[in-house]
Amino acid sequence: MKRNLYVSAAVAAAVALLAGGPAAAAVATPADAARTAPAAAPAAPADTTAEGAAAAALKDYPGVIESLDRDGNVWHVDVVTKDGKGHAELKVDAANGKVTRENVDTDEDAGEHKDLLAAKVTAEKALKAAVAAHPGEAWAVEWDSDDNGKSASWHVEVRGSDGKTWDGSVDATTGKVTARSDSDDDYDNG
Incomplete structure (x- = not known):
């Protein structure tokens, strides 16, 4: 009998991080990274001349x-x-x-x-x-x-x-x- 093995995204990311470093983890979870990426800071306003x-x-x-x-x-x-x-x-x-x-x-x-x-x-x-x-x-x-x-x-x-x-x-x-x-x-x- 075959068993289906389900691996969560978090476990996959942890395994990828251990195996291939941060770049592999980023590739393994692009959707999660996009949701949690910090927003860019707004540009400071320029002084009006x-x-x-x-x-x-x-x-x-x-x-x-x-x-x-x-x-x-x-x-x-x-x-x-x-x-x-x-x-x-x-x-x-x-x-x-x-x-x-x-x-x-x-x-x-x-x-x-x-x-x-x-x-x-x-x-x-x-x-x-x-x-x-x-x-x-x-x-x-x-x-x-x-x-x-x-x-x-x-x-x-x-x-x-x-x-x-x-x-x-x-x-x-x-x-x-x-x-x-x-x-x-x-x-x-x-």
Whole structure:
């Protein structure tokens, strides 16, 4: 009389492990291994750059960026609508890129923003030009429509890998980057 011999998967895996090592055990029980394999850890979120914060802000509130600056783990972004009649103060979380509207005004004087809206060089282009001229991470950009006869420009701050901040101006028409002198520094860092 023949006897049927039934061997459980656990016994087969133990025998395979003893006989052929871990690789043989894995081959012997692929279904069990797949069920008990630990899930891969999620990737850590990347820190949102100035360019990423600008893109997130404009996606939430379309228009033209008037200023953008980082304060700790938050980007503060001011956006003016393309018709100049709307203005929003937004916060962009640097850890996850989430946008929060802090203040929205839909009754702006469009004439106050005509130079900004007509500028050939946007805030995003000014950031790129400043980082190209002075490598580092863009930290702030602010529209500067000077009332004392100077041409409109962007004030840009770039933090180098050495931790030092470089202040520059980017011409709103030509995109030319220059270092700011102390007499030019009317930018509010607070």
